[in-house]
Structures are given as C-alpha cells and as structure tokens.
Amino acid sequence: MTEYVVTKESERLLHELFGKQIRFAHWKSNGHLLKSLEGKTDLDLLIHPDDRPKFEVCLTGLGYKKIISQAWSSYPLVEDWLGFDEQTGNLLHIHTHYALVTGIQHVKHLYLPWLEQFFQHIVYDAATGWPIPKPALESIILFIRIWAKMPPYERIKSDPTIPYYLKDELVSLLSKTSPVEISQLCKELQLKVPSDFNYTFSSILVSQKSEDILNVSTYFYDQLKPYYRTPWSVSLLKSHLYKLRIKSSQVSARFSGPFRFGKTLEKGGKVIAFVGSDGSGKSTLTRDILNWLTYKLDAHYFYFGKNPFIFSYNKQIISKTDLLFKHDKLSQILKKLIGNSYYPILISRKVEMLEHAKKMSLTGSVVICDRFPQLDVKGMNDGPALLPNSWCADLEMKQFIKVRNYEADLVFRLLVSPEVACTRKPEHNVKMIKLKCENISKISFGNSEVIEIDADQPYEQVLLRVKQEIWKRL
Structure with missing residues (x-):
C-alpha cells in the first residue's frame, strides 16, 4: 500500500485558512485525503460563498496562482488554483467549490441544496486535522454522486457498472456510520430514505452489490430534480458535444498544431528554454519539467535540434518537413539532393515553431x-551552420535574425564541466563536448531572463532548483 506524506505547503495552507477564519472543508473523496495533501491528486475544497473574498485574498497572499479551465471542465461557482511545495517541488491543485456541484461529465448539472447544513456536520480528520464532512453526510452525497455521474450508456443497462473505487469508498464510509444516523440526517436534509434502508445498508456492507447501491442512489437522486442547473436532456447533449470536440481536436491537432487541453495561467504563460552542452541533462530535464507541468497546466514540448518537432499530450505533431529531418535513408537521400538548401529550411522550420x-x-x-x-556561436549549439558569402548562407542568416522576434521568456543555461559531460556521454567526441561546454557561456539570449544552473550537481537537486525558479516566474 502506497504511503503518502503530507507536504509542508498543505500544512501552511491549513494553518492560514484556520487563521483567517474561513469556513471550508475537503468535501469528497476523503479516503484519498493524504494523497491530495502530497499533491498527487486534487484537493476538493468547499468554501462557504460568504467567505470567498477572504479565501481568494488568502490564496493570493500564499502565492497561489489562479488557473483557467477549458470550456468542458469549467462550471459556475467552481475555480482552480495552483500552489507549490518548495521542499518537494510538488504542485497542489486546489479545486475550489462555492457550491456542492456534481453530475454528468463536462457539465455537472446538479447543485445539491445543503450548503448551510453541510457546514453544521463537519468533523476533523484524525491524521491531518483537515475539516471533512462526517461519514453519514459524505455517504449520502456519494450515493447521489454515483448516479449523477453515471454515463447514459451505463444507465440504460439492466446491471449498470459502478467503478470499483467508488464502491470501496462507499463501503468505507458506511462502515463508520449507521442506518439510523443516515436516516436522521436525511430528515434534516428533507430527503426521504427507502423503506427497506436498514436491510439495504447491511446488504451493501456485506455483499457490495451494485443493485443495492443503485437502489439507494436513484431513490435519493430522483428527489433532487428541482436542483438541476440545466435540464437533463440539455446537459446530456452538451456533454456529448464536448466529448466530440475533444476527440476531434485530438485527431486534428496532430496535423494543425498543438491544441489546448489543459488549464491555462490566468496572467499568461511562458516560453521556457533549456540550453547546454551534451551531457548537461537537457533532454531528461525538459521531459521531467513537461510531465510536472502537464499534471495541471497546458504545456507542450518543442525540440529545436537537428530534427525539430513538437510533442503535445503524448503525440508528436506531424509537419510537412518531417521527411527531411528524420534519420532514415529517405531523409539522407533528400538532404544530399538539396545540398546546403537544407540549412535555411531547417531554421525556417524552427522559426515557424x-x-x-x-x-x-x-x-x-x-x-x-x-x-x-542562437546567433553568437556558429557551427554548434544550434547556431548558423553555413559559412558566409553564399546565397544559402544569406537565406539561413535572414531566418536566424527572425529568431530575435520570438525570444524565450526564460532560459536555463545548464553549465556542466567537460569531465562530467564526458562521463555522461562516453560515446560522444571528447573535443567537441569540451568546445560546446566552453561556448555555451558565450551565448546571449537578447532580452530573455537567463538563469545559470550548475548541472554537475546531482540530478534531483537540479530538477528541484529548476522547478523552484519556474514557479517564481509563472
């Protein structure tokens, strides 16, 4: 069983929320609260709407950043904030609710009408001290969520499938309460319980049959139709249209260029470049930073080597120039046929990217x-390849000059000693590695902010330092 460690940042957040006297609770999936507090999944916070201004001031003061969801994951009275743990480099995603929202994927059509009652039935998690709903209340909400989130194609089955993790979560909650406590709470919430609820409660704990769970789920859910945000038919149509849009965009993006699937930064994004000699850790570092960011942000990988390409959401974008930049025999033949014209085409592709x-x-x-x-060092480190005084060289230089129009916002210059670089890349030419190590410090990047990183350090230290510097500038 995986053991999760609560981050210092989540402890700081808890302390500040209590200190500002904000009414809040982690309102669902509390069986995974520790996982959320380590930054491995979302923190689903319910904030009392009257405390919304105080909450937003609190998060801003803590350095959290508001992020914007795409249309298919954006709902009224729901916001997203992103925090950062300095010690681990983990991102904390705060999925902030100012209402009890649930329902069909991409729409969330149902708003539960129990906000005030919710905050009257709060307990505190024994392991972490976080406020959570007492098991009886969370059980009622989960019964409703199970059917409200059920896909239409499952609903029409004679035996709909309930995801195993929801079953496990429900059984865990029911084991901490009783049918009497749930019935009493339902009376307070003006929710009727099934006539055979005591029997069904015991049956769910023993056999975990989907039929028993769904009998209670649908009984509760059917009483909440007056609280639909949008009619079911409209919600269903919107959900299907969003799914169609996502799938079609996943296909078309392979040819048209990267598509925004993730959340974006409210105050604008960044172009972040990593430069360094062979053996400095560029490729490993860029891939790890990409994975770190795409956890909750819209992020894409642009490679500017000899075979430039764009990698977006685990797919490589197809370009009309790919045939020329591959490492196969056809590409080699094409390069020989076009001669030095290859180099203006190469930089032209990079400028386009x-x-x-x-x-x-x-x-x-x-x-x-x-x-x-870059323009400062020729013949290596992604600088101009051709000697001057030829028409191809002139074309290449004209394209390189255009690079100045698209400077990176932030450049990490990875400084590695030749000895360490050669150890990491023993198959590479030693003299060339030494020359690249010497030249990397000579390169300027115009108005870009440049941060120098000692890449001789252990990789985990380098990775954490880079995450810290990026977070400060997002």
Whole structure:
C-alpha cells in the first residue's frame, strides 16, 4: 500500500485558512485525503460563498496562482488554483467549490441544496486535522454522486457498472456510520430514505452489490430534480458535444498544431528554454519539467535540434518537413539532393515553431524548449551552420535574425564541466563536448531572463532548483 506524506505547503495552507477564519472543508473523496495533501491528486475544497473574498485574498497572499479551465471542465461557482511545495517541488491543485456541484461529465448539472447544513456536520480528520464532512453526510452525497455521474450508456443497462473505487469508498464510509444516523440526517436534509434502508445498508456492507447501491442512489437522486442547473436532456447533449470536440481536436491537432487541453495561467504563460552542452541533462530535464507541468497546466514540448518537432499530450505533431529531418535513408537521400538548401529550411522550420510557441504562451500555455536557436556561436549549439558569402548562407542568416522576434521568456543555461559531460556521454567526441561546454557561456539570449544552473550537481537537486525558479516566474 502506497504511503503518502503530507507536504509542508498543505500544512501552511491549513494553518492560514484556520487563521483567517474561513469556513471550508475537503468535501469528497476523503479516503484519498493524504494523497491530495502530497499533491498527487486534487484537493476538493468547499468554501462557504460568504467567505470567498477572504479565501481568494488568502490564496493570493500564499502565492497561489489562479488557473483557467477549458470550456468542458469549467462550471459556475467552481475555480482552480495552483500552489507549490518548495521542499518537494510538488504542485497542489486546489479545486475550489462555492457550491456542492456534481453530475454528468463536462457539465455537472446538479447543485445539491445543503450548503448551510453541510457546514453544521463537519468533523476533523484524525491524521491531518483537515475539516471533512462526517461519514453519514459524505455517504449520502456519494450515493447521489454515483448516479449523477453515471454515463447514459451505463444507465440504460439492466446491471449498470459502478467503478470499483467508488464502491470501496462507499463501503468505507458506511462502515463508520449507521442506518439510523443516515436516516436522521436525511430528515434534516428533507430527503426521504427507502423503506427497506436498514436491510439495504447491511446488504451493501456485506455483499457490495451494485443493485443495492443503485437502489439507494436513484431513490435519493430522483428527489433532487428541482436542483438541476440545466435540464437533463440539455446537459446530456452538451456533454456529448464536448466529448466530440475533444476527440476531434485530438485527431486534428496532430496535423494543425498543438491544441489546448489543459488549464491555462490566468496572467499568461511562458516560453521556457533549456540550453547546454551534451551531457548537461537537457533532454531528461525538459521531459521531467513537461510531465510536472502537464499534471495541471497546458504545456507542450518543442525540440529545436537537428530534427525539430513538437510533442503535445503524448503525440508528436506531424509537419510537412518531417521527411527531411528524420534519420532514415529517405531523409539522407533528400538532404544530399538539396545540398546546403537544407540549412535555411531547417531554421525556417524552427522559426515557424517559435512563432507558434509565442502565440500559445500569450494565451496562458507553457512551452518547454529543448535547445534554442542562437546567433553568437556558429557551427554548434544550434547556431548558423553555413559559412558566409553564399546565397544559402544569406537565406539561413535572414531566418536566424527572425529568431530575435520570438525570444524565450526564460532560459536555463545548464553549465556542466567537460569531465562530467564526458562521463555522461562516453560515446560522444571528447573535443567537441569540451568546445560546446566552453561556448555555451558565450551565448546571449537578447532580452530573455537567463538563469545559470550548475548541472554537475546531482540530478534531483537540479530538477528541484529548476522547478523552484519556474514557479517564481509563472
């Protein structure tokens, strides 16, 4: 069984929320609260709407950043905030609710009418001290959530499938309460219970039959139709349209360029470049930073080496120039046929990618650049390849000059000693590695902010330092 460690940042958040006298609770999935407090899944906080201004001031003061959901995961009275734990580098996603919202995927059509009663039935988690609903209340809400979230194709089955994790969660909650306590609470919530509820309660604990669970779920759910945010038919249509849009965009993005599937930064994104010699850890670092950011943010990987490409949500974007930049025999033949014309085409492709990166960053996305074109050092480190005084060289230089129009917001210069670099890349040419290590410090990046990183350090230290620096600038 995985053991989760509560981050210092989540402890700081809890202390500040209590200190500001904000009414809040982690309102669902509290069986996974420790996982949430480590930053491995969302923190689903219910905030009393009267305390919303205080809560937002509190999070802003703690350095949290508001992030914007795409249309298919954006709902009224629900917001998203992102925090950062300095010690681990983990991101904490605060999924903030100012109402009890649940329902069909991409729509969340049902708002439960028990906000005031909810805050009258709070207990405190023994392990963490976080306020949570008492098991009877969370059980009632989970019964309703099970049917409200049930996909339409499951509803029409004679024996609908309940995800195993929801069953386990429900049984765990029921084991901490009683049918009498739930019945009493239902009376307070003006919710009727099934006539055979005592028997069904015991049956669920013993056999965990889906039929028993769904009998209670549908009985509760059917009483809440007056609280639909939108009619069921409209919600169902919107859900299908969003799913269609997502699937079609996943296909078209392979050809048209990266599509925003993740959450974006409210104040704008960033283009972040990593440069360094072979053996400095560029590729490993950029991939890990990409995975770290895409946990909750819209982030994409742009590679600016000899075979430039864009990698977005586990898919490589297809480009009309791919045939020329691959490592297969056909590409080698094409390169020989076009001669030095290859180099202007190469930098032209990179400029096209830079233009795309800048546009995405301006609307809240983060672009991670593995390497970056530069003009200071020729013949290596992604600088101009051709000697001057030829028409191909002139074309290449004209394209390189355009790079200045698309500077990175932030550049990490990874400084590694030749000895360490050669140890990490024993198959590479030693003299070339030494030359690249010497030249990397000579490169300027215009108006970009440049942060130098000692890449000789252990990788985990380098990774954490980079995360810390990125977070400060997001």
